[in-house]
Amino acid sequence: MIPGCEQATGMDDDRFWRDLSRRVIDRRVPFTGSLALTHRCNLACAHCYAREEAAPSCELTGGQWRQAIDAVREAGCLYLLLTGGEPLLRSDFPGIYRYAKESGFLVTVFTNGTLANAGIIDLFRELPPYLVEISLYGASAAVHDRIAGVPGSFQKTRQAIEALLAQGTRVRLKSVLMTLNNDDLPAIEDLARSLGVKFRFDPEIFPTLSGDNGPVALRVPPGRAVDLEMADPARESEWREFLDQFRGSRDGDGLYNCGSGLNTFHVDPQGWVYPCLMVRNARFSLLTSSFREGWQQAFNDFRKVAVPDGLPCRGCDKKLLCGYCPGFFAMENGSESIPSAYMCRIGHLRFEKLYSSAHGG
Amino acid sequence: MKREARYRRKEGIAGREIAGESFLIPVCGTPVDMNDIFVMNPLGDFIWRRLDGERTLDAIVDEIIAEFDVASEQAGADASDFVEQLLRNSLVEALP
Structure with a gap:
């Protein structure tokens, strides 16, 4: 007897999805990945971590990116992010995007939107992305353009957002919270609301990939960041649900307890594959190794690293709220064992805020 | 469902093998939600690969x-049910 006939079933089945997630982890399937097609950008954002300007000649060619897409497809990647720098800066972006879409990925694109010309808009109409996430740093040109470093960028970004929304492309806005825009944040949220799109912001600012600590000076005080986060009841509620769902879950023995190198990966413009964007101490090159070999060998040891003795995060009940990330620690402090004091403080304040409001405080 | 009919996979549907599952992912049209992704069991995958517009359903x-x-x-009933589901979800087309 052939079992059932539910061969074609929409994946709205929670149990199926949970089972698949478990299998993806058990089998170490690289289910989610990002391809930084370039680190070049047409903007000059004050907080950017990818400022080093790799020459185009050092970047993988369009053909090499297609080979990379074939390789991660064969390895089981479903969610693929095309990012940068500014990915639309590459003249061959449409071809790479089309190839990824036609290969059966759920493709997300991170962009500043300023280069989304009619051809790009049409491309996204013909082959809809899973999501386009656009960076918006202010609700006005004065704020946004000051951060982006290029006059006129706000207007172009806004036009792109509206053109994409008009044709039904799924768009989400995001921002980085910093000293240059924290007063404008409520207005950015209002703008997103008026456009009918989801919006998220992040207070995490880290040094550049080449080690320049300059962007860190733009961080807002932790208390200010948490006040802005919790000012929105919906966002506070999301934090609470997240905390309720995962609080008390077992703290693993490994230093990394996320999906980094387990079911996520990141490829930089030169073809170096990392466990994720934040982790820089394990990598392999697609120019000298196949993805499958590198995935099996280069990241295996990395996942086995145990929590070092004395790491104060071990057993910390605020760990769910601070964005715990040893990769981030290494970028900020040069060691995976030295936590970010800034994010630690934010985690504590988030906890206090959620705890006090739950008890009528 | 006519067993002598021929059916063809529609263009713009990508087949994927991930973690032991066979998926059908629409490439064109509207933005894809998880509800628009289809998963097939081994029999479904077997049939899907043969819906080439050349074979009749009987031959499959x-x-x-x-x-x-x-x-x-049983095989005939299951195959017919499966192709009906594919037709209902615009994943295949019947040839004249």
Whole structure:
């Protein structure tokens, strides 16, 4: 007897999805990945971590990116992010995007939107992305353009957002919270609301990939960041649900307890594959190794690293709220064992805020 | 469902093998939600690969019987049900 006939079933089945997630982890399937097609950008954002300007000649060619897409497809990647720098800066972006879409990925694109010309808009109409996430740093040109470093960028970004929304492309806005825009944040949220799109912001600012600590000076005080986060009841509620769902879950023995190198990966413009964007101490090159070999060998040891003795995060009940990330620690402090004091403080304040409001405080 | 009919996979549907599952992912049209992604069991995958517009459904049923340990009647019913689901979700088209 052939079992059932539910061969074609929409994946709205929670149990199926949970089972698949478990299998993806058990089998170490690289289910989610990002391809930084370039680190070049047409903007000059004050907080950017990818400022080093790799020459185009050092970047993988369009053909090499297609080979990379074939390789991660064969390895089981479903969610693929095309990012940068500014990915639309590459003249061959449409071809790479089309190839990824036609290969059966759920493709997300991170962009500043300023280069989304009619051809790009049409491309996204013909082959809809899973999501386009656009960076918006202010609700006005004065704020946004000051951060982006290029006059006129706000207007172009806004036009792109509206053109994409008009044709039904799924768009989400995001921002980085910093000293240059924290007063404008409520207005950015209002703008997103008026456009009918989801919006998220992040207070995490880290040094550049080449080690320049300059962007860190733009961080807002932790208390200010948490006040802005919790000012929105919906966002506070999301934090609470997240905390309720995962609080008390077992703290693993490994230093990394996320999906980094387990079911996520990141490829930089030169073809170096990392466990994720934040982790820089394990990598392999697609120019000298196949993805499958590198995935099996280069990241295996990395996942086995145990929590070092004395790491104060071990057993910390605020760990769910601070964005715990040893990769981030290494970028900020040069060691995976030295936590970010800034994010630690934010985690504590988030906890206090959620705890006090739950008890009528 | 006519067993002598031929069906063809529509263009713009990508087949994927991930973690032991076979998925069908629409490439064109509207933004894809998880509800728009389809997962097939081994029999579904077997049939899907043969919906090339050349084989009749009858011919595919014969291949199912040869491949799987199943009675002719059951294989025919399952194949018909499956192709109906594919038609309903615009994943295949019937050829004239």
